[in-house]
Amino acid sequence: MTQTNVTEREGPTPTRYEPDDRWVPVDRRWFGLDRTTFLPAAIVLAVAIVMSIVIPQINDAVSYDDPVVAGDVMELQYGVTFVPAPGWGITDGVREADAPVTGSFPPRATLVNGGAMFTVYTASFTGDANALLEQIKKTSDALATEKSLRVSDDASAITTESGIRGVLTSYSNSTTDGVIAAFVVDGKGIEVVSTGPSDVAPTITDDIAHMIVSIGHRTGEGK
Secondary structure, three states: OOOOOHHHHOOOOOOOOOOOOOOOOHHHEEOOEEHHHHHHHHHHHHHHHHHHHHHHHHHOOOOOOOEOOOOOOEEEHHHEEEOOOOOOEEEEOEEOOOOOOOOOOOOEEEEEEOOEEEEEEEEEOOOOHHHHHHHHHHHHHHHOOOOOOEEOOOOEEEEOOOOOEEEEEEEEOOOEEEEEEEEEEOOEEEEEEEEEEOOOOHHHHHHHHHHHHOOEEOOOOOO
């Protein structure tokens, strides 16, 4: 009796599926979003919503007593810095020269000027600036309400004076306009949220632009 070779009866070896770099395992998804990037994006989105809806109403009624003067530099955790515009008021955050006794700077700094606000927030992030901004957009769509912000589908590349590359887009709701900028350096996300009335003065707009491009990062610092 002739023996049939087993391998001759078997078909070709099936091709193994190799997902692309954008594929996210099921156990890392939450409503279709990557859970590892959802938290930083949700935080910056929450900041934007609060800034665009709640705080502008409070800001008009509350004065600040810590104005920015020429030469001030704000510092956040992970060695992130930016130059605040003179005349704005510091409501949250620490100047570079006023290092906390703990040695660790806070993750957020906020400045106000009339009805305009400017916040820089830092957090760990595993993707790049485009991924961070895209996650913010997805989170915005998932949480959108009639009064919440709507992030634009258009984004522009931006590079700070220190060479950090990121992306910037606009957002709006029924009463306010603003911008969101996202940068990632050494695994740390830098998120900028600014808001103000649609008829904000051009000088305020210039201040916001200068503060964004002044963002820097001290290489090697991670606290």
